[in-house]
Amino acid sequence: MAEVLQTILNAFKEATSSFDEAYWINKDRSASFPSEYLSKLRELELTAMLLPQSLGGAGLSLYDYLKLVRLSSSMHGVEAGDLLMAYNVFGSLVISNLKSEKLAEKFSKLLIEGVANPCVAITEPQAGVDTFSISTQAEYKNGEYTIRGKKIWITMAANSRLMTVLCRTSKNQKRSFGLTAFVLDPSEHKEVKFSRINDIALRSLGSYEVFFDDVKVGEEAILGERDKGWEAITRVLNAERLSTAAIACGVSDLLLKKATWYASNRVVFGRPIGSNQAIQFPLALCKACVEAAWRLVIEGAKKFEKGENAAFEANASALLASKTAYEVSDIAMQVFGGMSFAVETGIELHWRNARLLRVGPVPEQMALSFIAHNVLGLPRSF
Ligand SMILES: Cc1cc2nc3c(=O)[nH]c(=O)nc-3n(C[C@H](O)[C@H](O)[C@H](O)COP(=O)(O)OP(=O)(O)OC[C@H]3O[C@@H](n4cnc5c(N)ncnc54)[C@H](O)[C@@H]3O)c2cc1C
Structure with a gap:
């Protein structure tokens, strides 16, 4: 296994050495997405490292992946490591915990193709770090949930085709209970809207305010169990x-x-x-x-x-x-x-x-x- 890891690290070093300092400075200055770099990650099959092989991923260990993350940031900086993190943690780990095989297959394909740009939407303008007081709601009626609310600082949201959004589904004395995580493809919901923040970090990836104006999703979109998000x-x-x-x-x-x-x-x-x-x-x-x-x-x-x-x-x-x-x-x-x-x-x-x-x-x-x-x-x- 150590040999496999070394081969991956060597291949990464060789294949990405052309993404020099000027490339990242230019992406930062122009606030433009590092799509060429992402294409290289896809070519190297690094967008689904933690995804099980049964779903078409590499099925590697978290340790192997973390070694690559350190290497990528040591060559290219924070944004490069963050992109790997988005694909392999917000992507692979989320997908492998979906109950719906159909959704898992669909999102795995987007991940492997390097077009998923996964994101996780937790932070809200009012709640801040007090996550249990989020106000984005998902209301259940006739077999589907309607999501309504607002998130802020969601990195890559506008380019994302795999978003995990944390919502309040019920109120309980135990504040951590009653939250549910839903997984959706924002490009399929015109009721999800974005506004780019004029940011000073992760500028190439971009962070957004995200508005959910009655977004409808099925029960299969739940990550884990309802209220146990x-x-x-x-x-x-x-x-x-x-x-x-x-x-x-x-x-x-x-x-x-x-x-x-x-x-x-x-x-x-x-x-x-x-x-x-x-x-x-x-x-x-x-x-x-x-x-x-x-x-x-x-x-x-x-x-x-x-x-x-x-x-x-x-x-x-x-x-x-x-x-x-x-x-x-x-x-x-x-x-x-x-x-x-x-x-x-x-x-x-x-x-x-x-x-x-x-x-x-x-x-x-x-x-x-x-x-x-x-x-x-x-x-x-x-
Ligand atoms: C570039 C960027 C990208 C981001 N990407 C994402 C993303 O993809 N998804 C997502 O969900 N979020 C994202 N975030 C949000 C980020 O996780 C939050 O900004 C961060 O958790 C702090 O939350 P807040 O800004 O609401 O702070 P606030 O809750 O407003 O708190 C302000 C400060 O007070 C401190 N504070 C609060 N309460 C206490 C206390 N009791 N004791 C001591 N100190 C306290 C906090 O630690 C913080 O430093 C991103 C943020 C940035 C800037």
């Missing part, structure tokens, strides 16, 4: 958090490499700036933090594969890796000095995207609250 989506969100950590480790690798190169070559006061410990130590500390966070990712992947609860590793690795990625990006800004403010130096793009990782998909405070409440057993703060 939180249970169904938690496994997906844990895999997303491990992916976020892998992306953060990858972009840290990229920035450490760039900063090390510049610090070794930029001569001021007659010697490379990197010969000063004030430059060396922060970079060395970040390298140590990246590798520590990566070990948590591996631990989480092992638990996930065994069907164990990987929530601690998912939250802790996302927290530490994201903090580190932003720290590295900020240090890189300092190391490159004035040059970091020139777009073509290729630092500020990663600085903006790394900053996002501290806010989404899981804000630092929410990861810390999870650990405080569920791991340490401290009294709940909300």
Whole structure:
């Protein structure tokens, strides 16, 4: 299996090396979708890595996939890793949990063809991180559900043909009960409307406000069980958090490499700036933090594969890796000095995207609250 993984990583390196810094800077500046890069992922059969072979996927392990995510972000940055995450977590993992064989086959085909652009729509303008207070409703009548409400910050939504949307289906004292996740192809519902946000992160992928104006879906569109959507989506969100950590480790690798190169070559006061410990130590500390966070990712992947609860590793690795990625990006800004403010130096793009990782998909405070409440057993703060 290790040989298979190495072959995949080598093939990826070779096939995507032409997607250079200029490519990603141009996509960011023009806010245009990296469709050429996605075509390459499809050619390499990397859009359905976690999909079972019975559905036409590669049936690889989460660990193998996470190794590729780190590599992709170490070569191309946050957006490249995010695209892999969307296909393999919001795509493969969602599809493999659908009860309807017909829907699973339909979405698998879109995934393998590289046209699914999967997204997950949870965040709402009012509810914010208090997910259990979402107000998007799905009302059941005569064998179908009508979805009504609004989501915000949904990445790739307007290009998506596989959207998982979390709705309130009933009210219960236990707030996590009564949520249901529905899976739909927005291109088949003219009642789903989008408005692009003028964003400063993930600009090539794009994030949107999404409006659901009485969107009708059948019972087969339910992911998991009615009212137990939180249970169904938690496994997906844990895999997303491990992916976020892998992306953060990858972009840290990229920035450490760039900063090390510049610090070794930029001569001021007659010697490379990197010969000063004030430059060396922060970079060395970040390298140590990246590798520590990566070990948590591996631990989480092992638990996930065994069907164990990987929530601690998912939250802790996302927290530490994201903090580190932003720290590295900020240090890189300092190391490159004035040059970091020139777009073509290729630092500020990663600085903006790394900053996002501290806010989404899981804000630092929410990861810390999870650990405080569920791991340490401290009294709940909300
Ligand atoms: C570029 C981008 C892409 C995104 N993509 C998606 C997507 O595809 N799908 C999706 O569903 N969402 C997406 N999001 C949303 C993202 O997950 C949320 O923005 C994030 O979870 C924070 O939610 P909020 O902005 O509503 O924060 P708010 O709920 O408004 O909170 C604001 C801040 O206060 C903090 N806070 C809140 N309560 C407490 C407390 N009790 N104690 C301490 N601190 C607290 C929060 O952690 C946060 O930092 C995206 C966001 C961005 C910016």
